[in-house]
Amino acid sequence: MKNAYRIAAIPGDGIGVEVVEAGLEVLEALSGHLGSFALEVERFDWGSERYRREGRFMPEDGADRLRAFDAILFGAVGAPDVPDHLSLWGLRLAICQPLDQFANVRPTRILPGITSPLRGVGPEDLDWVIVRENSEGEYSGQGGRSHRGLPHEVATELSVFTRGGVERIMRFAFELARSRQRRQLTVVTKSNAQRYGMVLWDEIAAEVGQDFPDVKWDKMLVDAMTVRMTLDPASLDTIVASNLHADILSDLAAALSGSIGVAPTANLNPARSTPSMFEPIHGSAFDITGKGVANPIATFWTASMMLEHLGETEAAARLMAAIETVTADAACHTPDLGGRATTRDVTQAVIAAL
Numbered sequence: 001m002k003n004a005y006r007i008a009a010i011p012g013d014g015i016g017v018e019v020v021e022a023g024l025e026v027l028e029a030l031s032g033h034l035g036s037f038a039l040e041v042e043r044f045d046w047g048s049e050r051y052r053r054e055g056r057f058m059p060e061d062g063a064d065r066l067r068a069f070d071a072i073l074f075g076a077v078g079a080p081d082v083p084d085h086l087s088l089w090g091l092r093l094a095i096c097q098p099l100d101q102f103a104n105v106r107p108t109r110i111l112p113g114i115t116s117p118l119r120g121v122g123p124e125d126l127d128w129v130i131v132r133e134n135s136e137g138e139y140s141g142q143g144g145r146s147h148r149g150l151p152h153e154v155a156t157e158l159s160v161f162t163r164g165g166v167e168r169i170m171r172f173a174f175e176l177a178r179s180r181q182r183r184q185l186t187v188v189t190k191s192n193a194q195r196y197g198m199v200l201w202d203e204i205a206a207e208v209g210q211d212f213p214d215v216k217w218d219k220m221l222v223d224a225m226t227v228r229m230t231l232d233p234a235s236l237d238t239i240v241a242s243n244l245h246a247d248i249l250s251d252l253a254a255a256l257s258g259s260i261g262v263a264p265t266a267n268l269n270p271a272r273s274t275p276s277m278f279e280p281i282h283g284s285a286f287d288i289t290g291k292g293v294a295n296p297i298a299t300f301w302t303a304s305m306m307l308e309h310l311g312e313t314e315a316a317a318r319l320m321a322a323i324e325t326v327t328a329d330a331a332c333h334t335p336d337l338g339g340r341a342t343t344r345d346v347t348q349a350v351i352a353a354l
């Protein structure tokens, strides 16, 4: 019997369109090979073009329409002529928040054939998963502006940390750490300077940690964490951080693993009461849009995470193995990895490896 899944595809802007098409092609090929699952894909034309046309990135009930799907495959949002805060809040966060995808998971590894910019650091030295709190913190959306244009114009940007919000992400992170071989978690904080939200964050980490005596955990200030990631990557395994801290650290992680062109993300609702959303980290990249050279590996890895989440473990592992076969071959590297391969070349190579 075949498992069938309904997938909402939102290619969005820029290279998002190119990599999502490549991702769907690879998923189709995998489904054909294995015969164990089928995907019914519906594409949504949400993004900046729609915003220019209609003043909205997606319909008003957009997030609700997605509830009927088993998972969402997202490309990127953002265009040079649209302010970034409008596109982000108009589409990506407008999906993540109402669907309560509170755990953003960002695995980082140095894939075969890819070189880290860190001297002497290989795949065995860098194998992390960053867990990003994805529903509140510095991205709570609270704040405001007043006295516009006056010398005393004021803007506030409120960070919100709730007991419920912090506890659920800590529990998720400890559980994930427990499922990995090293059973080790680093809690990123800034409680020396931010004495309310981050102190609550630390306290709840310690409370939740008591339920996980088999997980070794430690605490790092976010600034010192950048040093540890760079100088002692092998000392880290699972990492949990607030929305903004993890945003910054995950870009550093992607760069240290070789290229942001391979980095995947899952926006999970672990309770599964709504669909989770899977996307490459890289964004719309208008400088290379339409040139056919976007690296589709991040989307393929993302697609593998989606299959894993859907319970198609075998398919997820097959796809990951094909990805690693292809990255091992320098002839299949796109320009972000210093090569000359095109999106098409890499896609065909992954399908052949499958």
Ligand code: IPM
Residues within 6 Å of the ligand: 088, 247, 281, 283
């Ligand atoms: C990310 C991105 C976004 C974020 C941007 C596009 C606003 O950098 O997913 O990490 O900051 O969340």
Ligand code: MG
Residues within 6 Å of the ligand: 247, 248, 251
């Ligand atoms: Mg980011």
